[in-house]
Amino acid sequence: MNADQILAEIREANLSYLMLAQNLIRADREQALYRLGVSDDTATLIATLSPAQLMKIASGNTLLCRFRMDDDLVWGLLTSHSKTTTNDGVSRLHASILMAGRHQEAA
Structure with a gap:
């Protein structure tokens, strides 16, 4: 696997993670906070992201x-x-x- 393939996989994982997180937060916020291990403020931010914002954030080269x-x-x-x-x-x-x-402890 070369570097370009790894970056493409990271971007795909980021988008999948953000979409899953957004769906979990919208469906059951308390369960999402526990399952994702994020703070209430982070959950609020993720829940309000537009599709364009999701794509932009996911396109980075760092695993979220x-x-x-x-x-x-x-x-x-x-x-x-x-x-x-x-x-x-x-x-x-x-x-x-x-x-x-x-x-x-994190919250």
């Missing part, structure tokens, strides 16, 4: 979305390969609780 799981504990919980489904469910629930707490 980022992983919120930036510590080893959350990654460990999400990627655990436990043998039982019950433990897997508990691990995912624990990871969700940790990420929700981080969302509250």
Whole structure:
């Protein structure tokens, strides 16, 4: 994959992310704030963007979305390969609780 292809993929991911974010915010704001990990002010801004503004923002060469799981504990919980489904469910629930707490800290 060359540099031009990577930039095209980034732009496509940006547009998809912004469109998804806008739809989530408009459909259920509280869920969107949690799922996207954005502040209320950021959600308001994204919700009010016009299609032309979405395209302009998405056309940059920097990826707009980022992983919120930036510590080893959350990654460990999400990627655990436990043998039982019950433990897997508990691990995912624990990871969700940790990420929700981080969302509250950010807001």
